[in-house]
Amino acid sequence: DGGITQSPKYLFRKEGQNVTLSCEQNLNHDAMYWYRQDPGQGLRLIYYSQIVNDFQKGDIAEGYSVSREKKESFPLTVTSAQKNPTAFYLCASSMLDRGLNEQFFGPGTRLTVL
Amino acid sequence: QQQVKQSPQSLIVQKGGISIINCAYENTAFDYFPWYQQFPGKGPALLIAIRPDVSEKKEGRFTISFNKSAKQFSLHIMDSQPGDSATYFCAASTTSNYQLIWGAGTKLIIKP
Numbered sequence: 001d002g003g004i005t006q007s008p009k010y011l012f013r014k015e016g017q018n019v020t021l022s023c024e025q026n027l028n029h030d031a032m033y034w035y036r037q038d039p040g041q042g043l044r045l046i047y048y049s050q051i052v053n054d055f056q057k058g059d060i061a062e063g064y065s066v067s068r069e070k071k072e073s074f075p076l077t078v079t080s081a082q083k084n085p086t087a088f089y090l091c092a093s094s095m096l097d098r099g100l101n102e103q104f105f106g107p108g109t110r111l112t113v114l
Numbered sequence: 115q116q117q118v119k120q121s122p123q124s125l126i127v128q129k130g131g132i133s134i135i136n137c138a139y140e141n142t143a144f145d146y147f148p149w150y151q152q153f154p155g156k157g158p159a160l161l162i163a164i165r166p167d168v169s170e171k172k173e174g175r176f177t178i179s180f181n182k183s184a185k186q187f188s189l190h191i192m193d194s195q196p197g198d199s200a201t202y203f204c205a206a207s208t209t210s211n212y213q214l215i216w217g218a219g220t221k222l223i224i225k226p
Contacts (some may be wrong), residue, residue, distance in 0.1 A: 004157075031212055042120075042218040043158070044204060050212065058213075090157050094212060101146045101207050103214060105157030 002025065004090050004106035011111045013078070013085070021076045021109045023091035030096040032074035033103065036060060037088040048091075049074055050096055078111065086113045116141060125184030126226050127173050133191040135220045137204035138161070140185065144206040148214070149178065149189045152201045162189070196225045 005024045013019045025032065031050045035043040045058030049068040063082025068074050074093075078085045088110050092103040129134045130136040137147075141225045146161035164171045164178040164187065173179045177190040191198055 040219075040221070043216045045213065048213065092157070096212060101209070101212055101214065102148065102163070103159050105159065106156070108157050110155075 004091060004093055004104055006089075006106035006109050008109060009107065011110065012111055013113050016080045017078055017111055018079050019040050019111065021078065021089055021111070023074045023106060025091075025093045025104075025106075026045075026069075027093055028070070029093035029104070031075075031094045032068065033092040034058075034064070034066065034074070034076045034089040035092065035093075037087065037090060039106075043090065046076065068078060085111055087111060118215050118217045120220060121188050122220060123218070124221045124223070124224045126225060127194045129196060130195060131194050133194045133196060133198065134188055134224055134225070135202055135222070136186060136188045137206075137217050138184075138186045139215075141206070141208075141215075143183070143208045143210075144215075145209055146207045147178070147180065149176075150200050150203045150205065152203065152219075155172050157175075158203060167185075172218070187209075194222075196224045196226050198222060199224045201223055204219050 007022045014075040033048040044060050046064050049055035065077045086103040090108045091106040094103045128216045149161045150158035151161045152158040162173050162176050166182050175192045179188045181183045201221050203219045205214040
């Protein structure tokens with residue numbers, strides 16, 4: 001079964017703690033993305049990566065960090081510097097093929113700060 | 115210029131009716147316009163997409179209409195069903211940049 005997995009599905013964090021959200025894909029996609037979605041709102045890009053060991057900031061990167069040590073993995077760390085981290089986090093991947101921009105999404109991780 | 119403006123924010127349609135969601139853009143370099151469907155608690159999934167060399171694309175009950183001169187595109191859902199109740203996002207990108215620019219989403223409710 002090819003696809004994107006995110007874990008955990010639900011995550012609770014105390015204020016001041018860093019947490020890491022997992023994203024794995026077995027689609028052999030080059031590019032991976034992290035989005036944040038707040039209730040009733042659209043998707044905002046946090047970070048994206050088009051190649052191993054390289055990544056770029058999106059629109060709302062402050063308070064987040066990522067790594068891309070393997071093609072299939074793109075973990076996101078929500079640091080204590082992120083002032084309002086409670087949200088639904090979505091990971092996506094896509095081929096880097098001219099004209100083929102379809103992004104495939106994982107099931108998401110809902111993070112709640114207590 | 116990078117924005118994609120989506121309307122309405124929410125929409126209620128009777129079962130069997132036509133649902134219409136609209137998007138507008140400014141960047142004439144955009145050449146790929148997808149629509150995604152998202153159910154509560156799930157990730158979005160690609161529904162249908164169009165390139166500007168055609169004015170309409172149909173897949174089953176879903177149709178994208180594209181107006182290049184007006185810089186607008188819309189999603190039409192024919193014979194809307196309760197199972198179509200979801201949030202719909204339009205997006206746009208260029209083939210030289212793999213980022214998608216997202217609309218704000220439309221929450222669609224189909225009343226039985």
